Amino acid sequence: xxxxxxxxxxxxxxxxRVTALRVAMADAGxxxxxxxxxxxxxxEYVAPCDDRLAWLTGFTGSAGFCVVARNAAAMFxxxxxxxxxxxxxxxxxxxxxxxxxxxxxTWIAKRDAEIIGFDPWLHTEQDxxxxxxxxxxxxxxxxxxxNVIDKIWTDRPARPNAPVISLPIELTGRSSEDKFAMMIxxxxxxxxxxxxxxxxxxxxxxxNIRGADVAHNPVVQAFAMxxxxxxxxxxxxVSKYDSLGPDPRITIAPRSEFQTYLKTLEGTVLIDPAxxxxxxxSLIEDAGATIVTGEDPCIMPKACKTEAEIAGSRAAxxxxxxxxxxxxxxxxxxxxxxxxEISAATxxxxxxxxxxxxxxxxxxTISGSGPNGAIVHYRVNTATDRPLSESEILLxxxxxxxxxxxxxxxRTVSLGHPRAxxxxxxxxxxxxxxxxxxxRFPRGVAGAHLDALARAPxxxxxxxxxxxxxxxxxxxxxxxxxxxxxxxxxxLALQEGMILSNEPGYYKAGAYGIRIxxxxxxxxxGEISGSDARDMLEFETLTFVPIDRxxxxxxxxxxxxxxWLDGYHAQVWDxxxxxxxxxxxxxxxxxxxxx
Numbered sequence: 173x174x175x176x177x178x179x180x181x182x183x184x185x186x187x188x189r190v191t192a193l194r195v196a197m198a199d200a201g202x203x204x205x206x207x208x209x210x211x212x213x214x215x216e217y218v219a220p221c222d223d224r225l226a227w228l229t230g231f232t233g234s235a236g237f238c239v240v241a242r243n244a245a246a247m248f249x250x251x252x253x254x255x256x257x258x259x260x261x262x263x264x265x266x267x268x269x270x271x272x273x274x275x276x277x278t279w280i281a282k283r284d285a286e287i288i289g290f291d292p293w294l295h296t297e298q299d300x301x302x303x304x305x306x307x308x309x310x311x312x313x314x315x316x317x318x319n320v321i322d323k324i325w326t327d328r329p330a331r332p333n334a335p336v337i338s339l340p341i342e343l344t345g346r347s348s349e350d351k352f353a354m355m356i357x358x359x360x361x362x363x364x365x366x367x368x369x370x371x372x373x374x375x376x377x378x379x380n381i382r383g384a385d386v387a388h389n390p391v392v393q394a395f396a397m398x399x400x401x402x403x404x405x406x407x408x409x410v411s412k413y414d415s416l417g418p419d420p421r422i423t424i425a426p427r428s429e430f431q432t433y434l435k436t437l438e439g440t441v442l443i444d445p446a447x448x449x450x451x452x453x454s455l456i457e458d459a460g461a462t463i464v465t466g467e468d469p470c471i472m473p474k475a476c477k478t479e480a481e482i483a484g485s486r487a488a489x490x491x492x493x494x495x496x497x498x499x500x501x502x503x504x505x506x507x508x509x510x511x512x513e514i515s516a517a518t519x520x521x522x523x524x525x526x527x528x529x530x531x532x533x534x535x536x537t538i539s540g541s542g543p544n545g546a547i548v549h550y551r552v553n554t555a556t557d558r559p560l561s562e563s564e565i566l567l568x569x570x571x572x573x574x575x576x577x578x579x580x581x582x583r584t585v586s587l588g589h590p591r592a593x594x595x596x597x598x599x600x601x602x603x604x605x606x607x608x609x610x611x612r613f614p615r616g617v618a619g620a621h622l623d624a625l626a627r628a629p630x631x632x633x634x635x636x637x638x639x640x641x642x643x644x645x646x647x648x649x650x651x652x653x654x655x656x657x658x659x660x661x662x663x664l665a666l667q668e669g670m671i672l673s674n675e676p677g678y679y680k681a682g683a684y685g686i687r688i689x690x691x692x693x694x695x696x697x698g699e700i701s702g703s704d705a706r707d708m709l710e711f712e713t714l715t716f717v718p719i720d721r722x723x724x725x726x727x728x729x730x731x732x733x734x735x736w737l738d739g740y741h742a743q744v745w746d747x748x749x750x751x752x753x754x755x756x757x758x759x760x761x762x763x764x765x766x767x
Contacts, residue, residue: 173521174388174533177514179553181230183262189228189324190265193240196320203285204241205320206276209234212293213372213393214447216652217386220329224321227328230260233549234652238266239276241285248276251638252548255681259547277306285312292316292451300450316450331427334384336392336412339648341380343576345478348380351470352402352421358469359400365439367469368456369396371447373650374470375406379422382648383412388535389650390573395430397437405433437461444468474646475656476669481577481647482693485671485714488577489691493716493744494751495523495572496581500718501752501759508560508587513539513552516560516568524572534571534578534651541566545584545685548639548677562588565723567685571651580651580673581715582689586722597678598686598723600629604676605688606733608641608658608711609740612697615707619662619672626658626676635678642672645691666709670694674711690715716744718763726767738766 197205207229211222216234226232228240229247233256236249248271249257257268269279280288280303288307290300304314322328341347355378359367369375372391376382383392394408404422407430425433434455440462443452447468456463477485499520503511517539524530540550541558545567550556560566566587571580584598604626611622619642626641642658645651655662656670666672675689690713697708718741726734741764749757 173518175517175521175536177517177553177557179555181226181232181260183230183260185227186229186262186265190240190245192324193228193320194242196323197240197242197289200289200317200320202287202289202315202317202320204239204280204283204288205317206237206239206288206290206295207321208237208294210294211393212449213370214296214449215372215386215389215391215393216650217389219332219386219393221331224319224325227325228321229266230262231257232260232551233257236271237276239280239288241280241283244283246279248274248279254638255547256549275302275306277303280312281307281310288312288314289317289320290314290450291319292454293449294319295450296447297445297450297453331409332385332393333409333412335415336381336383338416339380339382339575341480343480343484343648344380345480348378349421351378351380351473352398352404354473355398355469356400356402359398359442362442362464362466363440364400364442364464366397366399366437366461367442368434368448368452369398369468369470370444370449370452371468371470373646373653374468374474376649377474377646378470381416384532388532388573390531390648391650395427397433407433431455435459440464442466442469444471471655472667474649475644475653476667477647477671477693478669482669482671484576485578485647485691485693488572488574489579489714489716490747490751491527491529491574492524492572492579492581493748495527496520496583496717497748497752497760497763498523498526498756500583500585500763501756503566503585504759505755506560508562511560512557513541513544513560513566514554514557516566517552517570520568520570527574529574530572531575531648532573534573534580538567538569538582540568540685541587542684543682546679546681546683547685548679560587565590565594565684565686567687569687569689573648573651575648578646578648578651579715580645580689580691581717582675582677582687583717583720584686584688584723585720590723594684594686595723595725596633596728597635597680597684598688598720599725599728600633600635601676601678601686601688602719602724602737603629603729603733604641605674605690606736608674608676609690609692609713610732610736612708612710613666615709616665617709618665619656619658620660622666623658623660623662626674630676630678637677637679639677641676642674642692645671645673647671666694668694668696668709671714688719713740713743716747718744718760721763721765721767724767729767734767741766
């Protein structure tokens with residue numbers, strides 16, 4: 173199993189650890205200290221050795237941060253974690269702060285804390301500038317310091333050391349040499365001599381390599397500098413690269429030498445203020461080099477997949493879709509009372525593993541029945557596991573990592589007799605998902621412009637959801653990939669080749685949760701007779717798994733929505749039926765029947 177269901181933290185752990193942290197803060201002359209979820213690579217998912225936030229607070233979500241002051245402490249999380257943070261963090265220790273509605277600066281400004289410390293390797297320059305600006309009028313001081321958590325975390329795990337593999341051009345569609353050439357052109361355009369890379373997925377993409385330094389994300393955690401002459405200095409555990417052989421372009425040195433090398437840089441150095449650690453600026457400028465800022469030059473070409481990567485994603489989704497159908501057929505045949513959230517997640521991983529091509533799951537499966545389905549990023553464990561019930565619905569959000577693609581799919585299924593309210597909510601969520609699936613839009617339209625299409629059916633009911641409608645997805649890389657998003661916060665124009673999720677939802681706390689998710693890829697739209705000669709884009713659906721017809725109020729669907737759903741199910745049948753067992757095929761025939 174790639175997933176375990178152990179209880180990894182508890183609210184009780186926080187009190188003694190926060191007390192020890194305050195002692196260490198006092199010894200360091202600090203009145204407060206900020207503990208982010210991030211590591212030095214600013215990834216959403218971190219290695220166990222870098223999961224300081226979970227160790228201190230008990231919170232295991234993938235986004236959030238904490239600040240501990242002398243007489244107060246707070247957990248900052250967004251709407252995805254409103255329920256989870258209250259379950260995992262001790263209310264006697266922490267305030268629960270709705271972020272970003274309330275900023276870190278606003279909270280600190282009202283507290284008895286004059287000197288606020290932060291680890292300069294765990295925050296971006298952008299973050300610290302914003303905090304200092306927010307606190308400017310209060311006279312408080314924000315100072316870079318060594319990490320005081322590390323002084324009290326005595327059993328901190330070792331840094332990961334997984335071997336690196338190389339991907340063939342048949343899967344990447346572009347050689348590493350070609351990608352180097354693209355980076356060099358960007359450097360020249362920026363007037364820079366060197367670019368510093370700190371994002372694991374950027375380096376993994378650039379070098380056409382994959383690793384296992386972070387659970388469920390096949391990235392390599394390393395730092396690197398690429399010079400305009402095409403030479404790269406890579407900083408990581410050297411033994412991880414033994415299987416790749418020598419590369420005349422790349423010199424590999426131990427990770428510990430990265431800071432030393434930064435101090436030797438000359439000329440003009442490009443860094444990305446949105447992802448580079450705050451510590452980089454002082455190290456580079458102390459060497460006498462000049463800094464220019466700009467976006468990590470891997471970000472956009474990585475987001476716009478090659479035809480080979482899109483073909484690989486299609487193949488991965490067919491394989492994954494067959495595994496999902498086997499699972500849903502199995503689940504439908506069970507007496508719900510004989511199963512639980514954990515047994516469902518375990519069975520699903522088993523069907524994926526049976527493909528013999530699964531490299532990992534792409535994130536820990538969210539298997540939430542009844543009220544647990546309302547916890548957006550719920551992680552089932554042995555303490556929270558609930559038996560399934562005919563009177564409840566099950567939300568299962570999961571994905572696989574295959575060498576040719578990354579998948580992410582959510583289905584919400586009836587376990588027996590869905591209530592009228594659940595069917596109404598499900599139908600509205602489905603209508604939002606269909607609206608995105610069928611959208612045609614001019615080139616230049618951003619995710620923020622499309623986000624409302626998915627929410628409109630819920631808005632008409634006075635409802636909404638507190639997460640984006642869609643996130644970017646990598647090509648056998650991170651299941652959450654930027655910068656592409658379908659979100660009211662994203663003003664980035666969508667471009668051909670971008671893979672995104674399409675996942676509206678609705679969550680009634682303490683009762684149920686509903687989410688329906690397919691992955692989609694941006695493509696050039698076909699011409700429509702009589703239309704203006706505008707350059708239009710549309711989405712191609714990559715995911716082929718039935719949507720539970722028992723959960724739908726068919727009379728609420730417009731004719732065009734029914735046509736889309738019937739057409740989608742016909743595609744699912746054609747694509748998946750040759751790939752599944754006889755039992756699953758029989759189930760699939762009924763599941764994909766026209767409304």
